Amino acid sequence: MPNLSFAPTDHLFVLTGAGVSAESGLSTFRDSGGLWDNYRIEDVATPDAWHRDPHLVWHFYSKRRRAAAAAKPNPAHLALAALERSLADRFFLCTQNVDNLHEKAGSQRIHHMHGELFKSRCDSCSRPPFQDTSLYEPPAGLPRCTCGGKIRPHICWFGEIPFGLDRIFAALDRCTLFVAIGTSGTVEPAASFAAHAKRHARTIYVGPEPPSNQFLFDEIFLGKAGELLPTLLALGNI
Ligand code: OAD
Numbered sequence: 257m258p259n260l261s262f263a264p265t266d267h268l269f270v271l272t273g274a275g276v277s278a279e280s281g282l283s284t285f286r287d288s289g290g291l292w293d294n295y296r297i298e299d300v301a302t303p304d305a306w307h308r309d310p311h312l313v314w315h316f317y318s319k320r321r322r323a324a325a326a327a328k329p330n331p332a333h334l335a336l337a338a339l340e341r342s343l344a345d346r347f348f349l350c351t352q353n354v355d356n357l358h359e360k361a362g363s364q365r366i367h368h369m370h371g372e373l374f375k376s377r378c379d380s381c382s383r384p385p386f387q388d389t390s391l392y393e394p395p396a397g398l399p400r401c402t403c404g405g406k407i408r409p410h411i412c413w414f415g416e417i418p419f420g421l422d423r424i425f426a427a428l429d430r431c432t433l434f435v436a437i438g439t440s441g442t443v444e445p446a447a448s449f450a451a452h453a454k455r456h457a458r459t460i461y462v463g464p465e466p467p468s469n470q471f472l473f474d475e476i477f478l479g480k481a482g483e484l485l486p487t488l489l490a491l492g493n494i
Contacts, residue, residue, distance in 0.1 A: 269431035272351045275438020275463050279330040279482040286440050301413045314392040317409040324355040332481035333361035335489045348427040369418040371411040380405025428452045434459045438481050441467030
C-alpha cells in the first residue's frame with residue numbers, strides 16, 4: 257500500500273468533495289443515482305429557483321438535512337481529523353460538502369466553501385447565518401425572519417460566490433502538498449484549485465475514478481477514500 261511521504265515543513269491543503277461522504281451513505285451529485293439524477297440544479301440550487309419555488313428548495317434541503325443528521329463519519333473523515341491533530345496550523349481543510357461529517361469526526365480547521373446544511377440565513381436582512389436543524393416540509397410553512405424576509409438555506413447556489421475565497425487562496429499559496437479527495441473536478445472555482453497549487457506544490461487525487469481535471473495531478477490514487485486514506489495519511493507514514 258502506498259503512502260504519502262511528508263516533510264515536517266510541509267503545509268497540507270485538502271479539498272474534499274461529495275465522494276468523501278459516500279461511504280457514510282450520503283449521495284454524491286454526479287455518480288449514477290446521484291442527487292442531480294433526481295433533481296435539476298435549476299429547480300433547487302440557484303437564486304432563481306429560490307424565488308420561483310422556495311417550498312421545493314426547502315423540500316430538497318430538508319431531505320438532505322434528514323440524511324446528514326443520521327449519517328456517521330467514515331474512516332476517511334476520521335483519518336483527516338487525526339492528521340489535523342498532528343499538523344495543527346500546517347493543515348487546512350476546504351470542503352465543498354455542506355454536511356457536518358468532518359466536524360463529527362473532530363475536524364476543526366475546516367472551511368465550508370459551499371455553505372453549511374445546518375445553517376440558515378435571511379434572504380433580505382443582514383442577520384448573520386444561524387444554526388438550524390429544522391425540516392421545512394409540508395405541512396410546515398416557510399420560515400420567516402423577524403424582518404419579514406424569507407429564511408433560506410446557508411448554501412452557495414450556482415450563480416453565487418463561494419464563501420471565503422480570500423482565505424482559501426491564502427492557504428493555497430502556502431501549501432506544499434495539495435490533496436483532493438472525492439470530487440469530480442467539474443465545478444469551479446474548486447476545480448481550478450489544483451492548477452493554482454501546482455505552481456509550487458505536489459498535487460494528489462484520491463477517489464475511485466480519475467476526476468475531469470486529472471491532468472492537474474502529479475499522482476492519482478484510485479480507490480475509495482475510506483479504504484485508502486487511513487493508510488495514505490497514517491501518521492507513521494508522514
Ligand atoms: P460529484 O458528485 O461531482 O463527484 C463526486 C466524486 O466522488 C466522483 O468523482 C466520484 O468518483 C467520487 N467518489 C464516489 N465514491 C467515492 C468514495 N467512496 N471515495 C472517494 N471518492 C468517491 O461531487 P463534487 O465534486 O463534490 O455544489 O461536486 C462539487 C459540487 O457540485 C458540490 O459541492 C455541489 C455540486 O453541485 C453546489 O451545490 C454548489
